[in-house]
Amino acid sequence: MIRTLLILLLACSGSVHAQHVVHRATPSPAAQVRMDTEVPDELRHAVDALELDRSGIPRLDRVRRLFEFMVAEDGLALRYQEHPTYGVAESYARRRVNCLSFTMMFIALARTAGVDAYAQASEDALAMRMTDNTLVRANHVKAGIDIEGAQYTVDVGWRSVVVERHPERISDIALVAQLHNNNAVERLAQGDHAQATAEIATAIALDPASATIWSNAGVIHWRSGRHDPAEQAYLRALELEPDHIAALGNLVGMYRATGATRQADRYDARLQRAQASDPFSQFLMAQEFMAQGAYEVAASHYRRAIRLLPNQPKFHYSLADAYRKLGKDRAARRTLDHALSLEQRRYSQRSIPEAAPGAG
Template sequence: MISWIMAVALVLPAAVLPTTVAVPDAEPPAREQIMAVPPELQARLRDEIVANHPSQNERLQQLVEFMFEPQGLGMAYRGDATYTVEQTYATREANCLSFTLLFLALAREAGLDAYPQVIEETLGWDQRDSTIYRNIHINAGVRIGGQRYTVDVASDSVIARQHPAPVSDQRLLALYYNNQAVELLAQNRVKPALAYMAEAIDLDPDYAAHWSNAGVIYLRNGDPAEAERAYTRALTLAPEHAGALFNMVGLYERIGDHNREAEFHRRLERVQQRDPFHHFLLAIDFEKNGNYRRAVEHYQRAIRLYPDEHRFYFALAKAYVQLGDTRRASRALLRAQAHSDGATRDLYQAKLESLRKPPDRPDIAH
């Protein structure tokens, strides 16, 4: 059995890896370089947004349009594109972290009160070789008077239990170095990965995910003792950190300490049983293997733990259709509709109408 090693990375759910992978520099950039705005971009911001739009609300609206519209920057999403502001401007590609770095830098140049935000628990995994990456998500917040706004490159693609929480610039920069370290690890460039992770920990030593990821890199570097120390530090900071617990299980299995392996496996299971995303992913796995009854069980557990996510109900409805239970499928779709709005709500209405059309077996694939 393969012992998977988990590491946190800031890629979005279901991101398609490009054929040409973004390659981080071997040496970490200086901290002040990460959010430095190139003079050409400063001039465009000044001429196209600041000069013509005196109010902060207007500047925010124009800046968002400038980021996305073809006549502005025309930004495109790319899951592995963890770049500095200068690199993002040059490539016009960004993941959620790079987009946030760029937006914050420009918003502040435009006189807006902008800050980074993080959603720690999202539904999204990426697997490459023998490493599993669990995703978090980052976006930007803006305060104007008594109002707060969120600017997000992919809010519709993220399933999250929590609202975004403001974090410091220090954490934001540490996440940049963390992300680059994880990408270097994926490319088997272990020594540079260690250098980037050292920067992340130096900036933000109280963030458990950095220590868990550092342990992954130490283990890949052939140092299980240092990996154990890093995982232990992560669990001291966050005793229920699923990534560090998962990594401890794999480490003790690897070195043959079965008592400690069993201990951490029990701790991990207790955490996972309370995690709706864990049950949702298990349900998807059962569904892929044709075990629709077990899929229904785990979709229901996910819903009990997090009853406000419309995609959980939609997935449950699809599993019921596979079991031939259109009555329960209709009820699940009604719940999905109740927890959604806009075009998504209309989609669920169309699926409901399809279910109610006899005699053919309905198809609600999405």
């Protein structure tokens, strides 16, 4: 079984007791979005000077020119860094972005140039790391533009994404909620529980229907010693999304730690059912079995991940590796060839690739 404490972090994620929150004025969702996506005057003037909104310039050319301006040495020269995650103004001031902050800035600037850009988020993208015995799984965000019946993407962090489901369009409010969700997780990693609590409260206020944000709120409460609010947050996540892998795993871990064995077993059964239909969980299980040398079991989990999500090169590469370890050279070559074919197709898809050094 994979580890049960998960944080879903939009990378490149009960009640909140007031005494644990750094007190500050709480703006409305619309005001919060304006604060986090406001384009500084200096940056707006620089984009205006590009004259991207002139009549006669095709929208796709505007998109390409804006992207080049953002990453070129003689433009903004933005550089990729995974964290921290900044709003538009601070990203501009520091010239540092991850996939979320780049997407926010690109959308804001594109709209000033007359291009109706919007945010897209994958349901779950497989990018992960271990921090303090916590598994961080990441979603992925990028910008979308519809031009003459075709959809284009602007994605500064696509090279860092191992696998992802088909992305869906999200609102500006949901995008900004993920900014504060990221900030909360980043603050938690620094041990700043008060600010983590404040940030996750802002994220919940913006997007109270996000199971991922509620699950992350539970982790923050748990790590801050607030066990009852943690349980309430996990249960709220499951009300919103009954098969939410992270909330189920977190809840099982919490009940095991507190000796609530019957409840742990009940939710563990739900977790196993959810994992059985989740390609990412199957892949993570396979990775753990590979590390233990159980290659046949690992191969079975890789094959299940592939059945659930067939066109992801990483799954096929990993299965080929398991076959090699098992001495099944013919199956390994066949699987590797298929992985290469899928990867070539992925790289040829219509998109504007990341160009900033250090991204990935």
